[in-house]
Amino acid sequence: MLLRILIFTVLALMVYFGIRRIWKDWTQKFDKDAAEEKRLRHERDIAERKRPDVIDLKRGDDGTFRPKDRDNGRGN
Numbered sequence: 001m002l003l004r005i006l007i008f009t010v011l012a013l014m015v016y017f018g019i020r021r022i023w024k025d026w027t028q029k030f031d032k033d034a035a036e037e038k039r040l041r042h043e044r045d046i047a048e049r050k051r052p053d054v055i056d057l058k059r060g061d062d063g064t065f066r067p068k069d070r071d072n073g074r075g076n
Contacts, residue, residue, distance in 0.1 A: 048054060059064040 056068045058068045060066050
């Protein structure tokens with residue numbers, strides 16, 4: 001009887017630590033993937049800002065976004 005309890009306890013611990021290891025590995029992979037996606041998105045945004053056809057917008061006093069003037073940065 002004691003041997004049976006010991007076997008089930010060992011098996012339960014092996015399953016628990018196995019699931020825990022899988023969970024930890026997946027979490028780390030998803031975190032790395034999210035960080036990589038964030039980095040790529042940031043690089044893409046920086047590249048898009050450098051394009052000549054992109055318009056810079058500034059929020060006016062009324063909350064509406066309007067293009068900034070290139071000379072002083074004032075809204076129209």
